[in-house]
Amino acid sequence: MLAADVTDAMATELPTHYLDAISLGKIVLIREQLLRAQATGMRVFRFESGDPSFSVAPPVLDAIAAAGRAGKTHYIPNNGIPQLRDALAAKVRDRNGLAGVGSDDIFVTNGAMHALFVTFGALLVPGDEVIVPDPMWTEVVENIRMAGGVPVGVELSAADDFEYRTDRIEAAITPRTRAIFLNTPHNPTGAILSRERLLEIVSLARANGLWIISDEAYEDVLYEPWTHTSIGALAGDYADRVISIFSFSKSHAMSGLRVGYIVTTSHAMHSRIPKLLRCTINGVNSLAQWGALAAVQGPNEHLRAMCTEYAERREIMLFALSGLPGIRAFAPHGAFFVWAELDASAYARLGVPDAAALAEKLAEAGIGSAPGDAFGETCANAMRFAFSCDTAMVRDGSVLLRAALSEGIA
């Protein structure tokens, strides 16, 4: 029985529930299909997955082992171990320019995913609207909905390099708007918001009394000459209305260790967030936090090395997607995804009705991808190809992907 069928079956046995409206995730379904194929011995190419292929740095593993041996395996404060919160406060002050942040402003979460859940849960009341880019990694809108909020998409377009346009954000503001959500570098397009655009968003939020939620999970995955700016560093006396979210998953390839964090100086959030932390996870796995401490305090040459390798994979994949009639791929400025738009001529050529059908056909051939409609309302004619799997897989899979998209899939 497929996961989707399980939900349908449950829905018939139980009264309607808010979770019935939340998807199980189109990308998850593609991943399951690929893993089933892999289990039968087929070689698969994990271009649907945003999981960094790299190993966790040895000092992080050593710190985890040492903490375990030292018996640091008991309950810990639910907002995180003090040593990690101190180090993260210093990191966001020094590297992100979040002036005045102290360790009490840091809340360690079970990855950025949980940070989103906690942030929207602590901020929203039912019916509150949150403006989000469209396309956007789906879990953001799902978390808004789970908190009773209403996501309001703002279309990003290729003509603007997928930058979040402030005139469009402004047009989406209503009396029910509570917050503007942004994500830079952006999943799925790889766009990076410029300093000027971030300043405009701060002005807009300030003029309308809105909160800003900034997801910076990909802050370290950048391609030259692009750099990352944290909106919290530009907010001045409006900074306590900015909630910033970070993660060790992408920066440090620690996805399975599940460490992320929220930074907020708001008193209201300080009182609400600990309640959600206590009643959901009651603190992130203590050993993972000791590992995160080693990661944030340790050398960061390997972060640069990872970016160099991502840059190589990016070129391979961009080449694979270049010059294909009806398919237009965009070079990401950050993160590890190539976003490609498709038109009717590509569908006709490949014998598929749409991008969702193409993603399914590719998956049958062992090639992962994520169809545009997994990311929003305005992007059905697009696909996302991730290059976070290892370089050999990117290289070999890109050859097959190019063949499939030029000659068709058998």
Ligand SMILES: Cc1ncc(COP(=O)(O)O)c(C=O)c1O
């Ligand atoms: C934009 C964005 N935010 C947050 C996350 C969550 O990452 P994690 O929960 O692993 O920290 C992801 C994961 O893919 C993401 O793409």
